[in-house]
Amino acid sequence: xxxxxxxxxxxxxxxxxxxxxxxxxxxxxxxxxxxxxxxxxxxxxxxxxxxxxxxxxxxxxxxxxxxxxxxxxxxxxxxxxxxxxxxxxxxxxxxxxxxxxxxxxxxxxxxxxxxxxxxxxxxxxxxxxxxxxxxxxxxxxxxxxxxxxxxxxxxxxxxxxxxxxxxxxxxxxxxxxxxxxxxxxxxxxxxxxxxxxxxxxxxxxxxxxxxxxxxxxxxxxxxxxxxxxxxxxxxxxxxxxxxxxxxxxxxxxxxxxxxxxxxxxxxxxxxxxxxxxxxxxxxxxxxxxxxxxxxxxxxxxxxxxxxxxxxxxxxxxxxxxxxxxxxxxxxxxxxx
Amino acid sequence: xxxxxxxxxxxxxxxxxxxxxxxxxxxxxxxxxxxxxxxxxxxxxxxxxxxxxxxxxxxxxxxxxxxxxxxxxxxxxxxxxxxxxxxxxxxxxxxxxxxxxxxxxxxxxxxxxxxxxxxxxxxxxxxxxxxxxxxxxxxxxxxxxxxxxxxxxxxxxxxxxxxxxxxxxxxxxxxxxxxxxxxxxxxxxxxxxxxxxxxxxxxxxxxxxxxxxxxxxxxxxxxxxxxxxxxxxxxxxxxxxxxxxxxxxxxxxxxxxxxxxxxxxxxxxxxxxxxxxxxxxxxxxxxxxxxxxxxxxxxxxxxxxxxxxxxxxxxxxxxxxxxxxxxxxxxxxxxx
Numbered sequence: 256x257x258x259x260x261x262x263x264x265x266x267x268x269x270x271x272x273x274x275x276x277x278x279x280x281x282x283x284x285x286x287x288x289x290x291x292x293x294x295x296x297x298x299x300x301x302x303x304x305x306x307x308x309x310x311x312x313x314x315x316x317x318x319x320x321x322x323x324x325x326x327x328x329x330x331x332x333x334x335x336x337x338x339x340x341x342x343x344x345x346x347x348x349x350x351x352x353x354x355x356x357x358x359x360x361x362x363x364x365x366x367x368x369x370x371x372x373x374x375x376x377x378x379x380x381x382x383x384x385x386x387x388x389x390x391x392x393x394x395x396x397x398x399x400x401x402x403x404x405x406x407x408x409x410x411x412x413x414x415x416x417x418x419x420x421x422x423x424x425x426x427x428x429x430x431x432x433x434x435x436x437x438x439x440x441x442x443x444x445x446x447x448x449x450x451x452x453x454x455x456x457x458x459x460x461x462x463x464x465x466x467x468x469x470x471x472x473x474x475x476x477x478x479x480x481x482x483x484x485x486x487x488x489x490x491x492x493x494x495x496x497x498x499x500x501x502x503x504x505x506x507x508x509x510x511x512x513x514x515x516x517x518x519x520x521x522x523x524x525x526x527x528x529x530x531x532x533x534x535x536x537x538x539x540x541x542x543x544x545x546x547x548x549x550x551x552x553x554x555x556x557x558x559x560x561x562x563x564x565x566x567x568x569x570x571x572x573x574x575x576x577x578x579x580x581x582x583x584x585x586x587x588x589x590x591x
Numbered sequence: 592x593x594x595x596x597x598x599x600x601x602x603x604x605x606x607x608x609x610x611x612x613x614x615x616x617x618x619x620x621x622x623x624x625x626x627x628x629x630x631x632x633x634x635x636x637x638x639x640x641x642x643x644x645x646x647x648x649x650x651x652x653x654x655x656x657x658x659x660x661x662x663x664x665x666x667x668x669x670x671x672x673x674x675x676x677x678x679x680x681x682x683x684x685x686x687x688x689x690x691x692x693x694x695x696x697x698x699x700x701x702x703x704x705x706x707x708x709x710x711x712x713x714x715x716x717x718x719x720x721x722x723x724x725x726x727x728x729x730x731x732x733x734x735x736x737x738x739x740x741x742x743x744x745x746x747x748x749x750x751x752x753x754x755x756x757x758x759x760x761x762x763x764x765x766x767x768x769x770x771x772x773x774x775x776x777x778x779x780x781x782x783x784x785x786x787x788x789x790x791x792x793x794x795x796x797x798x799x800x801x802x803x804x805x806x807x808x809x810x811x812x813x814x815x816x817x818x819x820x821x822x823x824x825x826x827x828x829x830x831x832x833x834x835x836x837x838x839x840x841x842x843x844x845x846x847x848x849x850x851x852x853x854x855x856x857x858x859x860x861x862x863x864x865x866x867x868x869x870x871x872x873x874x875x876x877x878x879x880x881x882x883x884x885x886x887x888x889x890x891x892x893x894x895x896x897x898x899x900x901x902x903x904x905x906x907x908x909x910x911x912x913x914x915x916x917x918x919x920x921x922x923x924x925x926x927x
Contacts, residue, residue, distance in 0.1 A: 281639040570910065574906065
């Protein structure tokens, strides 16, 4: 494997900095999903912790380092989950945490960032606008800025998920991982490719926010002017070159999925697994729904990376409407 | 503490027989629930495993013993979750599993029992009718019958949850545990009272299925003719005297809650924790909602014991209806 920014020994050591509540998360085969998907499916649950996403694995490493070096303040831009994670990790270490987010981020994410004691600054614009503002704050105040996928600790944190995936009871044929900034995908991909290179690592991104996937296929940074997806957690326009490089090394493929498949995936997880997830966490199931032949008969693991979703929106997507009553591109597996 | 059927050394040893996927389940403080409850709340999640309930902790012990002693078949009556658990544990050990259940048990529970390869026999009547039929099958075929709370392994399995509760990062003031046959409550209660006797153990049962709670308060077996509750997992009429005795030793209190509080609890867990649970798993939250003063300012842990729920029924209880729009006995905490 070519070199990346990641290092397995450093990641192993970094696990020690992460509060145990975020580690060794449930990983189990969910047979109830399988008739609808045509393959064996295992779920890695990153939703059942105090912040309902995997992001604290990275912020625990960062906040631990900051506290150890005597720093008192930190700022990040966030689509909503990184901000909660940094707020949680910073609070327990006495750090002054500022989070910059888009005014259009899900209300539940913004509420939780505030409830965890962080200063929340809202910007008109999207995640990349928030990134620019967070950079300005960091410069102005002379404090550390945390940027998803740019700060390698965010990738290291995600890599601990990959380590757990390959040390479980099952041997997987493929791992499906949500792709946004690339921190989750490059971290998980690096650990998997280092420890179990025979497992295929497939990144999944919404067709409405395809910048990183397009960049991966063309092997150069491609930006987009806008995004259009309900998967707010992965809706970036401007890929980071370092994250792209790492991803080129560790990922076997990157695919795009339709919004209707994301919704179908969320509904399947609710109806057949009893799990509420945010749209980004349904990308893996969406990818199976869109390409059953590719996965037929194989054992696939997917990471349910978060469950911070506004319930009104959630109900409108997957709520009481019977399965099959919403138009989807894919044939509904439970309607025969 | 007076003697019970349980033994901490035996329980510690029994943990070895339980597949790791059912052990060391998530336990975390859920701050998003707290403004609505007026106390600190930690959740112990028994829903994120292949059978979506805690019951395999007990059936793993039993199936392991059966396999070791060369037995090939086993039967149980089930409200739906024990049957799934025994089917799962039996399948991986080559046992022929028969489950007897009420025809009126939730369809999802019956489907999963079949999908896991067990022979399912349905009876007209309720859980106690199914128990009588299972006893007849066991006599006729000369095979082992597993009975919840009567077979002490079902209590031992539950006790491993109690061990995990008291070995976590938090010190709780009280543990709220669903009460049905008494296996969960006596097991958890025994472990908690043995290892951390200062923690209050409070059993919670629906007012519509009060047999064990009434028995506990009167210190003698009291049966009821019928049950009337959506909490199908705890709807027994005929308490087992041994389980009652153990419960008298290890429980500090047993309370009854209204159906509307169970629904309010399920809705709070969905809206503020992103968790789908079956009604029995919301009993602890329901108890807090009905007696806020008792728990005010304390740190309470509750066990979310299962999530096997028919989604149509679930949606009708907690689905897309906005919080506050369904009549509940308790004041909705989020409406001020």
